[in-house]
Amino acid sequence: MVRTAARWMLALVLAAAGAAHLVRTRGFRIVVPDWATRVTRLDKDVIVIASGAAELALAAGLVALPRERRRMGWAVAGFFVAVFPGNVHQWRTRRSAPGLDTDARRLGRLFLQPLLVLWALWATAEGGDPLR
Template sequence: MKRMGTKNVVRILMGSAMLFAGIAHLTFKRKEFQAQVPRWLPTNQKVMDLTVLSSGIVEITLGLLMILWKQKRISTGLMLALFYVLIFPGNLSQYMNKIDAFGLDTDTKRFIRLLFQPVLVYGALWSTGADRYLVEKCSK
C-alpha cells in the first residue's frame, strides 16, 4: 500500500476545508459570510447573497477538484491560489470596516487573519506541485 505524502495530506485537508466552507456559504454560515463581501460592491441584500452563494459554489468545486482530480492537480492548485487572491479584498474589507464575523471581533484578530492569506496561496501551490510548475515556466 502506498504511503500518503505530506503534500497529499495538505492537498486533501485544503480541499476538505474548501468543501466545508462552500457548504457553509450555502447553508448555516450564509449571513456571516455576507460580512466579508467587500463594501465597494453594492451592499443590498440580494447582491451580497448572490456573492456569497456564488463563492460557495466555487469553493465546493475547488474543494472537490483538490481532493479528486489527480490528472489536473497543477491547474487546480493554480485556480485555488487565484481564488484566494481574489477573495482577499473581502478579508481586507472586513478589517478596514471593523466588521465582526467568525469570531474576528477585534482589529488584531482581523489583521492576523490577513497574514494567513499568503500561507493559503502557497499551500494551494505547494500541495499540488504548481509552485514547481511556476518556477519552471518563469525560468525559461
C-alpha cells in the same frame, strides 16, 4: 505523500468554508465590499453563495482531478487572491464574521491569505518547484 495529505487537508478546509458560506450566508455578507456588488451587479447574498459554491467546487476538484492538480492549485491560489479584498474590507471596517470577531483575528486573517496561496501551490506541485 506529504503533498497529497496537504492537498486533501486543503480540500477539507475549502469544503468546510464553502459549506459555512452556504449555511451562514448572512454572517458573511459584511465581508463583501460595496464596490463588489456594483462591479458584479450581484446581491451580497449571491456573492457569498457563489463563493461558497466555488470553494466546494475547488475542494472537489482537488480530490477528484488528481491529473489536473497543478491547474487546480493555480485555480485555488487565484481564488484566494480574488477574495483577499473582502478580507481587507472586513479588517478596515472592523466588522465581525463567523470566527473573525476581533481586530486581532481579522488582522491575522490578512497574513493567513498569502500562506493559503502558497499552500495551494505547494500541495499541488509535482516536484520541487511549485511555480513550474
